[in-house]
Amino acid sequence: MRADLTSKTDGPGFAPGSVVLAGAGPGGADLLTLGALRALQAADVVIHDRLVSAEVVALARAGAEVIAAGKEGYGPSWAQDDICALMVARALAGLRVLRLKGGDPAIFGRLDEEIEALEAAGIPFRVLPGVTAASAAAASLGRSLTRRARNSELRLVTGHDLKGYAEQDWRALARPGEVAAIYMGARAARFLQGRLLMHGADPATPVTAVANAAHPGERQVAARLGDLAETLAQAELAGPVMLLLGIAPRGAEAPAPALPEIGVKELTL
Numbered sequence: 001m002r003a004d005l006t007s008k009t010d011g012p013g014f015a016p017g018s019v020v021l022a023g024a025g026p027g028g029a030d031l032l033t034l035g036a037l038r039a040l041q042a043a044d045v046v047i048h049d050r051l052v053s054a055e056v057v058a059l060a061r062a063g064a065e066v067i068a069a070g071k072e073g074y075g076p077s078w079a080q081d082d083i084c085a086l087m088v089a090r091a092l093a094g095l096r097v098l099r100l101k102g103g104d105p106a107i108f109g110r111l112d113e114e115i116e117a118l119e120a121a122g123i124p125f126r127v128l129p130g131v132t133a134a135s136a137a138a139a140s141l142g143r144s145l146t147r148r149a150r151n152s153e154l155r156l157v158t159g160h161d162l163k164g165y166a167e168q169d170w171r172a173l174a175r176p177g178e179v180a181a182i183y184m185g186a187r188a189a190r191f192l193q194g195r196l197l198m199h200g201a202d203p204a205t206p207v208t209a210v211a212n213a214a215h216p217g218e219r220q221v222a223a224r225l226g227d228l229a230e231t232l233a234q235a236e237l238a239g240p241v242m243l244l245l246g247i248a249p250r251g252a253e254a255p256a257p258a259l260p261e262i263g264v265k266e267l268t269l
């Protein structure tokens with residue numbers, strides 16, 4: 001069935017010369033929203049980042065121009081300004097442009113920079129949220145990100161910012177029961193561990209890494225804060241990694257083992 005982007009229940013539609021900035025979710029097509037799917041089927045141009053899975057990109061309308069505009073990793077990298085310029089140029093040419101980003105575009109996705117470029121050029125746009133990686137990682141663990149009597153807040157933090165390793169409110173993060181989803185945190189693991197312990201965090205605090213959440217080949221690694229960097233180094237995770245501070249995988253509630261005994265748990269899907 002052909003998706004109709006102009007249906008009344010569907011918001012303002014996808015007019016020629018406009019841009020939809022959509023989240024693709026963190027994994028395969030089952031975590032894509034219906035809105036993002038409709039936009040994929042209607043777009044003339046799809047500009048996606050490297051976190052968007054091949055399975056999702058394959059849902060683009062036949063004949064659409066598909067541009068992989070990855071900004072990180074080891075392949076050729078796109079500068080943010082070039083991505084903005086490309087979106088603007090294609091929209092000004094009267095095309096329907098879909099900017100597709102991994103997870104939710106509003107979470108560590110440089111969404112504002114892209115919106116500002118569109119606004120400056122007078123291009124109409126619409127944002128469609130997506131499932132963020134923290135939600136997918138928690139779902140894979142069978143865990144809730146909030147829990148009555150444990151944490152009344154959830155922090156979404158980044159391991160890196162413009163200046164390098166990102167500084168945080170460490171004292172708050174070090175409190176017992178604190179839960180944080182740490183994006184781009186794997187390479188900053190030693191720094192995170194050091195800062196948190198320095199601010200009084202319990203070395204037995206669980207930290208669970210989920211690599212490639214919601215993808216085939218997803219891996220979960222259970223660690224404790226006191227051995228986080230070492231456990232991650234041993235696990236040699238590949239692909240994007242979400243660190244969930246304060247969350248253990250199910251079945252890991254048994255009394256905390258002595259630090260050297262903490263194992264690596266791998267999930268085969």
Ligand code: SAH
Binds near residue numbers: 102105106131133137
């Ligand atoms: N906008 C995205 C986040 C982009 S920042 C979102 O909402 O999910 C990139 C970081 O997100 C990665 O370094 C990693 O920490 C996390 N990430 C994205 N996709 C992931 C996945 N499938 N599994 C684990 N972590 C993921």
